[in-house]
Amino acid sequence: MKRHHRSKFRRLPVAIAALSSFALVAAACGDDDDAAPADTGGTEAPAGTDAPDGTDAPADTGAPAAGENEYGGTLAEGEFGESYIPDPDILAQGLGGGGSLPEEERARNVALATIARASIPVDEDLALKCWNENECDTGTGGELKVGLADGFGGNIARQIFKMEFILQALTYPEIGHIGYTDANLDTQKAISDVRSFAAQDYDVILSFPDAGEALVPAYRAATDEGAQVVTWSSGKVGEPGTDYLTYSGSDICALGHAWGEKFTELLPDGGDIAIILGAPGNPIDPVHEQCLEESLADNIEIVAREGTAWSRQAYLEATSAILAEHDDLDGLVGSYGDAFVGAMRAYEAAGKSMEGLITMHQSDDNPFLCAWKDAGGITKSYTYVGLLLEGRAGMTAAMMKIAGYDVPPQIIFGVQLKEVTNDSCRTDIPPDGSPSSLVPPELQSRMFPE
Amino acid sequence: MSQGGFELSDDIGVSGVGRIAGFARRLGVGNVMSNLLFSSRFVTIWIAGALLLIVCRIIAPNTLSSSSWAALLPLGSIVAVVALGQMLVIMMGGIDLSMAATISLLANVLVGVSEGSDDRLVYAMVIVFAWATVIGLVNGLLVAVLDLNPLIVTLSTGLILLGVTSQYRVGTANNSTVPDSLSGFVFERLFGISKTFWLVLLMALLIALVLRSTAVGRRFQAVGANRRAAWMAGIRVRLYVIAAYVLAALAAGLAGILVGGIVVSPGVDPGASYLLGPVAAVVLGGAALSGGLASATSTWAAAFFVTILNQMLRVLGMAIAWQNVVFGLAIILGMVISGDRIADVVGRLLLRPGIRNLVGDAEPPGTDDPEPTAGRFPVGHAAAAEHG
Numbered sequence: 112m113k114r115h116h117r118s119k120f121r122r123l124p125v126a127i128a129a130l131s132s133f134a135l136v137a138a139a140c141g142d143d144d145d146a147a148p149a150d151t152g153g154t155e156a157p158a159g160t161d162a163p164d165g166t167d168a169p170a171d172t173g174a175p176a177a178g179e180n181e182y183g184g185t186l187a188e189g190e191f192g193e194s195y196i197p198d199p200d201i202l203a204q205g206l207g208g209g210g211s212l213p214e215e216e217r218a219r220n221v222a223l224a225t226i227a228r229a230s231i232p233v234d235e236d237l238a239l240k241c242w243n244e245n246e247c248d249t250g251t252g253g254e255l256k257v258g259l260a261d262g263f264g265g266n267i268a269r270q271i272f273k274m275e276f277i278l279q280a281l282t283y284p285e286i287g288h289i290g291y292t293d294a295n296l297d298t299q300k301a302i303s304d305v306r307s308f309a310a311q312d313y314d315v316i317l318s319f320p321d322a323g324e325a326l327v328p329a330y331r332a333a334t335d336e337g338a339q340v341v342t343w344s345s346g347k348v349g350e351p352g353t354d355y356l357t358y359s360g361s362d363i364c365a366l367g368h369a370w371g372e373k374f375t376e377l378l379p380d381g382g383d384i385a386i387i388l389g390a391p392g393n394p395i396d397p398v399h400e401q402c403l404e405e406s407l408a409d410n411i412e413i414v415a416r417e418g419t420a421w422s423r424q425a426y427l428e429a430t431s432a433i434l435a436e437h438d439d440l441d442g443l444v445g446s447y448g449d450a451f452v453g454a455m456r457a458y459e460a461a462g463k464s465m466e467g468l469i470t471m472h473q474s475d476d477n478p479f480l481c482a483w484k485d486a487g488g489i490t491k492s493y494t495y496v497g498l499l500l501e502g503r504a505g506m507t508a509a510m511m512k513i514a515g516y517d518v519p520p521q522i523i524f525g526v527q528l529k530e531v532t533n534d535s536c537r538t539d540i541p542p543d544g545s546p547s548s549l550v551p552p553e554l555q556s557r558m559f560p561e
Numbered sequence: 562m563s564q565g566g567f568e569l570s571d572d573i574g575v576s577g578v579g580r581i582a583g584f585a586r587r588l589g590v591g592n593v594m595s596n597l598l599f600s601s602r603f604v605t606i607w608i609a610g611a612l613l614l615i616v617c618r619i620i621a622p623n624t625l626s627s628s629s630w631a632a633l634l635p636l637g638s639i640v641a642v643v644a645l646g647q648m649l650v651i652m653m654g655g656i657d658l659s660m661a662a663t664i665s666l667l668a669n670v671l672v673g674v675s676e677g678s679d680d681r682l683v684y685a686m687v688i689v690f691a692w693a694t695v696i697g698l699v700n701g702l703l704v705a706v707l708d709l710n711p712l713i714v715t716l717s718t719g720l721i722l723l724g725v726t727s728q729y730r731v732g733t734a735n736n737s738t739v740p741d742s743l744s745g746f747v748f749e750r751l752f753g754i755s756k757t758f759w760l761v762l763l764m765a766l767l768i769a770l771v772l773r774s775t776a777v778g779r780r781f782q783a784v785g786a787n788r789r790a791a792w793m794a795g796i797r798v799r800l801y802v803i804a805a806y807v808l809a810a811l812a813a814g815l816a817g818i819l820v821g822g823i824v825v826s827p828g829v830d831p832g833a834s835y836l837l838g839p840v841a842a843v844v845l846g847g848a849a850l851s852g853g854l855a856s857a858t859s860t861w862a863a864a865f866f867v868t869i870l871n872q873m874l875r876v877l878g879m880a881i882a883w884q885n886v887v888f889g890l891a892i893i894l895g896m897v898i899s900g901d902r903i904a905d906v907v908g909r910l911l912l913r914p915g916i917r918n919l920v921g922d923a924e925p926p927g928t929d930d931p932e933p934t935a936g937r938f939p940v941g942h943a944a945a946a947e948h949g
Contacts, residue, residue: 267730295727388881418881423824424834431632432875435623453824460635460748461628478737478826542737542826 182209184223185216191514193224193507202226205500205549210527218522225279225500225507229549233281239557241277242270245291249280253287255314255513257506260304262321264293267544267559269319272502274550274558276317279503283510298322302329305340309333315509316340317502320348330355339512341505346394352520356512359504359522363395366495366526367402370471373493373528374403374411374442377469381410382441384469385433387426387454388418389446399446399473414440423453430457442469448476448494455482465490475529477544481536492531496547503549603847603859605903609895610866617873624873634754635747637868638761639819644839644846644864645761645768645857646812651843652785653805654852655704655711659719660813660839663696664832666726667817672739672827673729679740689814696722697810701803723830730829739821747822757819764815765861772857781805786853842867845895847903867892 179185182202184195202209205226213219241247259276263269273291280286290308294301301322306329308316316338320326327349330340340355342348351358374384386403388396404413415433419425426445433440434457445451451472458465466489472479475494483492504522512518529535537544539552541559548555617624643660650657667689675685696718703714738744749756772778784791784801792798813832820831844850845867846860870891874884896902 295724415878416880417875418884420833422828422831422833423826424820424831427632427823428636428871429875431629431636432872435626435629435872435876436878438626438628449828452826456748456823456825457632460631462631463628482825 180223182219182223183212183216184220186220186224186516191224191511191516193511193514194227195220195223197223197226198230201230201549205229205496205547206524207496207527207529207547211496211525213523214525215519215521215523217517217519220516221508221511221518221522222504222524224511225504228279228282228507229500229503231282233278235551235554235557238274238277238281239554241281241289241291242274242558245293247289249284249287249289251284251287253283253285255283255286256288256290256312257286257315257509258290258292258308258313258317259502260292260294260301260308260316260318262294262301262319262326263296264291267541268499270558271499271545271548271550271555272319274554275499275548276502276506278550279506285510285513294321296321298325301326305329305333309336309338312336313338314513315506317505317509318342320344324348327354339509341509343501343505347521350520357505357508357518357520357522359501359508359524361495361501361524362526363398364402366473367399367404368406369495369526369528370399370444370493371403371406373471374469375406375408377491378408378411378441381408381412383412383414383437383439384442384444385415385417385437385440386413387429387433387443387445387451388416389421390419395446399444403444411442419450421447421450423450423456426450426453427457427460428453430454431461434458434461434463438463440468442471444471446473448472448474448479451479452482455486467491471528475531475535475545475547477537477540477542477546480531480546481538481542483531484533484536488531488533493528494531494535495526495528499545499548499550602849602854602903603856605898606845606847606859606863606866606895609845609898610862610869613866613869613873617869621873621876624869624876629872629876631748631755633865633868633872635757635819635823637865638755638757639816639823640835640838640842640868641761641765641861641864642812642816642819643835644842644860645765646809646816647839648843648846648848648855648857648860649768649781649805649812650711650809651840651848651850652782652852652855653802654785654788654850655715655802655805656840657700657715657806657809658712658836659696659700659715659722660809660816661832661834661836662719662722662726662830663693663810663813664817664820664835665827665830666696666722666729667693667814668821668827668831669726669730669829671743671818671821672737675740675743677738677740679742682740682743685740686818689818690811693810693814694807696813697807698803700810701806704806705799705802727829738826743818743822744825747819757822762861765857769857782853785855838867839864841892841895845892866895 180196182195182197186193186195188194188196202212206212206222213222237247237249257280259273261269261273264273277289277291280289290311290313292300292304292307294304301318301320302325305316305318305326309329309332314337316333318326318330318340320342330342330349331354333340334355342351342355342358344358344360346360346363347358349355374382386400388400400413400416407413414437417429417433419429426447430443430453433443438461443454445454451470455465465486468490470490470492472492472494475496480494483490501524504524508518508522535546537546537552540546540548540555544552544555544559550558614625623629643664647657647660670692671685671689674688675681700711700715700718703709703718704711747755747757751759770778772782780791780796781801781804783794784796784798788798791801816835817827817832820835821827824831842863843855843860844863846856846863848855848860871884871888874887879887
């Protein structure tokens, strides 16, 4: 997969990276980059990067193409007000590494700017105030108003999403006001929240479309009124790029492929695996499963599929049924890491050991990572990342658009699996926190105090 | 109410069945027939359960494997706890749709108050039951005193509780697991069987005993069967209605504790699985939705019927969408062949001329043979209680 090629960028010598960056900065200094018109976005990129999907990037050679920085960014430092050289540690934490950066050139630039900006220190007291009060003035005197119209804010992940958005917004001095609404899964309120932000002349509106396509008319209306509307989720609604600016999400199929490749690697003699699916009718599972099957070796068979409601109890019930029929599994896929704790309880209830079992997950939820450690780390488990920075990417995409960049209609992050180890369980964040969140641990603890 | 029992109407509802019962009881061979009539509404689920086990044995034998039972027993027991609480409310002619939300809130309260410490477990459980009492009192007062529709009232309080849970959940993020002793208890075994199973079985037997053999239990049924008659008999009707909602909320509290123990760290809505399953169990257990008639032991059995049916469908590898369809059809079928309908069918059989002549020749009923419970509440309900 192409994303694997991208990961080779991480191995580049620092000296080459620095030289490339210096050359790009020097080249860009001749232009008035901040004043670039919207429709010329991307055209400032140096030659050799004109393929829309970035396939001409020198991944195979392990060296950046001319005009690319070591992470594949094609914009010069400072263009559209952003840096495109992220802190490697933050990149590893938020995305699991450079291999998860988007393939598409412009999306990659937005992602790099997002992560680079995430390392800018902000006033955490102010961030906490905004988070607690759902609305705040940033004190910068900036003219822009940005709002997060969340479809649901009642779980930890969404509360962290909210803080990621706030922290990212606080890095922009142009932003003077931050707003937040929680529709609590009420479709009418979700629509009303988006329209309300638009009516209040918010310049940027981020939204998680829990209500699905029902929100598209509201997004379209807000866009027509001049707001930059960005969504993030596991699947797009409406027609991003037309109905609204863009959406950011993960490459669902790539994750299925990654799981399949890992099973194939770890089970050379074949074996039986089972899949714990999510809620019936969800659009993610069929893609996961199809792509998993595409990359599985022929001697590995999917012997059971059980649907759930993405809850621990549902995972427990599903796993119990799977174990009743197949008590000697070699592998188990449970995309929601947190709920997989329920699957572990099913093994416990049945008096069966999980030793040697290979498990695959989408999210690296701390409860699972710590439960894995508490259970003695007897399974070989792999996770992706929580992708909590999607909200940050949306924020930065909107700001780059305002600065004149030609933001792509989709910002799709790639996949890089991480093996779970004893160090994966984080004790410096709340038990329900996310290890891949870019919210500082001490701030997470202040958000969820003892 | 007809004491003589000879004036039989075509409308053989609950009161009709009661008349038939009175008729049958006064006959020399009456006891057997009376038992047959009144147990018919409750015995169906036991027969259905046996058939389900046979079907499982044939088409999905692994449903009955030891590893399957290891999860089925505690999970089915939680359904049974909620169903027993729901049964008490349905016996009052009401329904409590807030139980699922109550479970969600109280499971999180348990986590928040206990802070994962075994030392605080008992304290946390006391708090859980205290809150359950408050929730039950609110529901009960709204239904019994303000005479509001129980379906709407409990749906509304359920929504409120879900909102409160979402907010409370944010604050408990740093203390989000139940104490180890609780998470260990739910899967611990006594005589090779889950302790949770024994606990809930004991609870079901206790409820059955109280309903059948105590004055309080009899009055409870009387209020459910006919509030006006119960009120005229001097029973404090509102008190019993409120008590039913409080007991249901306490059952939800216990379920919340057990759910917390099973999943270790409940999410925002761990009670979602317990909205309709327990109601289905109460109906399949033979309870009359109009109130009064119900059997704790049959409701307990029906809870396991529902749980095993679900497990069988999963083991068969059926897609979850089809699982829902088959499960729904099974519930409808169960309703068709249980409760009032089966009692009606048995009652009509008893009224067939051949049987009437047979029993009539055996021993004519005397009008001076008062039914012990007659005059307090319908005979049918009293007899049903004996099978509780």
